[in-house]
Amino acid sequence: MDRTVNMTTGNPAKLILHLAIPLMLTNLGQQLYGIVDAIIVGKGIGVNAFAALGACDWLVWLVLWTITGLTQGFSSLIAQRFGAKDKDGVRHATGMCVRLCLLFGITVTVAGFFAAGPFLRLLGTPAEIFDSAVLYLSMIWGGTLIVLGYNMAAASLRAVGDGRTPLIAMITAGLSNILLDLLFVMIFHMGIPGAALATLLAQLLAFLYCLRVMVRVDVFHLRREDLRWDGQIARSLLKIGFPMALSAIIVDIGGIVAQSIINTYGYIFVAGCTAANKLHGTLDTSAVAIGFATSAYIGQNYGAGRIDRIHTGIRKATVISLAIGCSITALMFIFGRPVVGLFLSADAENAAEALEVAYQYVLVMSAMLPGAYLMNLYRYSVQALGKSRPPLISGFFELGARVFVALVFPLFLGQRGLFFMDGSAWWAAGIYLIICFYIELRKLNNQ
Numbered sequence: 001m002d003r004t005v006n007m008t009t010g011n012p013a014k015l016i017l018h019l020a021i022p023l024m025l026t027n028l029g030q031q032l033y034g035i036v037d038a039i040i041v042g043k044g045i046g047v048n049a050f051a052a053l054g055a056c057d058w059l060v061w062l063v064l065w066t067i068t069g070l071t072q073g074f075s076s077l078i079a080q081r082f083g084a085k086d087k088d089g090v091r092h093a094t095g096m097c098v099r100l101c102l103l104f105g106i107t108v109t110v111a112g113f114f115a116a117g118p119f120l121r122l123l124g125t126p127a128e129i130f131d132s133a134v135l136y137l138s139m140i141w142g143g144t145l146i147v148l149g150y151n152m153a154a155a156s157l158r159a160v161g162d163g164r165t166p167l168i169a170m171i172t173a174g175l176s177n178i179l180l181d182l183l184f185v186m187i188f189h190m191g192i193p194g195a196a197l198a199t200l201l202a203q204l205l206a207f208l209y210c211l212r213v214m215v216r217v218d219v220f221h222l223r224r225e226d227l228r229w230d231g232q233i234a235r236s237l238l239k240i241g242f243p244m245a246l247s248a249i250i251v252d253i254g255g256i257v258a259q260s261i262i263n264t265y266g267y268i269f270v271a272g273c274t275a276a277n278k279l280h281g282t283l284d285t286s287a288v289a290i291g292f293a294t295s296a297y298i299g300q301n302y303g304a305g306r307i308d309r310i311h312t313g314i315r316k317a318t319v320i321s322l323a324i325g326c327s328i329t330a331l332m333f334i335f336g337r338p339v340v341g342l343f344l345s346a347d348a349e350n351a352a353e354a355l356e357v358a359y360q361y362v363l364v365m366s367a368m369l370p371g372a373y374l375m376n377l378y379r380y381s382v383q384a385l386g387k388s389r390p391p392l393i394s395g396f397f398e399l400g401a402r403v404f405v406a407l408v409f410p411l412f413l414g415q416r417g418l419f420f421m422d423g424s425a426w427w428a429a430g431i432y433l434i435i436c437f438y439i440e441l442r443k444l445n446n447q
Contacts, residue, residue: 004217005161007297008083008304012313016293017320022163023289026154026170028282039342040181041195049192051267052132054274055125058255059116060140063108065248067144067151069391070104071097072292073241075155076384077233079299082160082219090219094156095226096233100241101152105145112141123260126267132192139196146204153210158296160219169209177202243388247379247395251425254402258421261406265415272357273418275340279362280422283332284372286324290317291376298384307444314437317377325373332366361419368423375430382437385444390436394429401428 007015041049074097081089116137125133154166177198184194214220262273294317301309332339340358375394382390401424409417 004082004219006083007161007300008306008309012297012309013316013320016290016297016313016317019158019161019163019296020286020290020293020320022167023158023292024286026163026166027285027289040185041192048129048267049132051126051271051274052129052192053136053195054270054277055120055123055129055133055259055263056137056140057274057277058252058259059119059123059137061255062249062252063112063141063144064147065252066245067148069244069246069248070241071101071148071151071155072295072380073244073383073388074100074152074237075159076240076295076299076386077237078156079159079296079384080303080386083300083303087219090160091222091226092230092233093237094220095222095228096230096237097152097156098222098227099229100234100237101148102145105148108144109142112144113138116141123256124263126263126270128267129270136192136196139193140199143196143200143203146200146207150203150207150210153207153214155292156220157210157214157217158292159299160217161296161300162213162217163293165210165213166206169206172209173202173206176205240383240386240388243392244383247392250392250395251398251402254399254406254421254425257403258406258418261410262418268354269357269415271354273361275354275358276361276365276419279339280365283328283366283369284376286328287321287373287376290321290324290373291380293317294377295380295384298381302385307441310441310444314377314381314441317381318374321373321377322370325370329366329369332362332369336362336366357415360416364416364419365422368420368426371423371426371430375426375433378430378433378437382433382440385437385440387436387440390433390440394433394436397429397432398425401425 005015005018007019041053074093077093078090078097081093117134120130120133120137150169154169157163157165180198180201181195184190184198188194190197262270294313297313297317298310301307301313337359340355340362379391379394402421405421405424406418409420411417
């Protein structure tokens with residue numbers, strides 16, 4: 001069951017792809033949760049329910065992206081210690097990850113029950129979908145510990161080179177999610193609560209499988225002393241993880257501002273943007289996968305002192321990222337319309353107008369997609385060097401670009417100006433992160 005991989009020797013491109021390909025499939029499976037929910041709710045319940053899910057998108061992502069940033073940041077320390085062949089260091093870091101994640105998860109779970117309504121009211125959620133949106137968001141936030149558990153387990157396994165286990169976990173969970181969605185929504189007619197419950201139960205299965213594998217891996221055999229509070233290790237973890245989580249929060253604030261502006265155009269426009277945003281995560285899922293894989297590669301080689309391999313690895317990863325990003329752009333220009341058509345029944349009331357909004361949004365998003373691949377690659381790569389400030393500052397670049405476009409572009413392009421928000425944020429943050437990464441790499445060369 002020990003599927004760890006030493007990434008300090010061997011062909012960098014093969015090692016990165018060896019970890020990235022399972023990650024791409026894993027992330028795709030994770031995105032399947034949201035897509036299946038959206039398709040079944042949109043076709044089985046209607047446009048209003050579909051718009052209710054869309055009104056929650058950025059608030060759901062607020063917690064999910066914070067969890068992703070936090071756990072990926074924590075895993076950087078695990079990767080560095082694994083690369084340095086420090087087994088006790090890996091165990092101590094993992095034990096502190098468990099304690100910190102429990103503290104964060106409980107806090108968000110409790111706060112989420114009280115915050116869902118006020119947040120959605122602050123965003124100006126249309127009255128027709130407000131109650132449904134509150135119910136869905138409360139349930140998803142209530143399951144934060146489950147989502148956090150899976151992401152921490154998966155990030156820890158990736159840090160030691162195991163991309164296979166998260167993939168198997170997500171395939172199992174993805175199939176379960178589809179079956180549970182059909183059961184709860186289409187057969188039991190549980191509506192939006194059924195969709196939320198199916199998502200959380202599927203994520204629980206993914207976590208339990210990862211945990212089953214972790215307890216059989218030598219470096220994750222935690223002893224009682226590994227779970228004791230260690231302030232020094234906690235500070236090291238938070239030094240990397242907290243800025244990544246804060247960056248995610250800053251990025252999401254820009255999205256929340258944008259969502260509040262989208263809401264002013266009515267629930268039909270909200271439904272169209274929801275369909276496009278459900279594809280958002282799927283389009284850049286490979287970008288995140290390559291970023292995570294490269295982060296593990298760089299973290300291990302940084303821990304081993306192999307700066308020469310970092311140079312080679314980042315060049316190979318950049319080529320891979322751009323090739324995949326441009327290929328997906330081309331595919332969406334060809335197949336974009338039928339893809340967005342999956343989310344709503346064509347004969348449903350107001351569906352044609354909502355689908356046209358979605359299609360136009362997807363075209364603009366796809367054209368700017370390579371920026372997402374560069375941004376994710378260099379954000380996680382510079383973090384793997386133990387540098388937390390550039391990823392944090394890049395969040396402000398995303399926030400600024402997204403808010404600027406949301407406020408200014410509609411003045412000239414009407415509501416379609418909002419379609420440029422995501423792409424502008426990707427490129428603004430990506431360019432900044434590329435500059436920061438090579439500055440840090442030059443410092444390492446000089447040392």
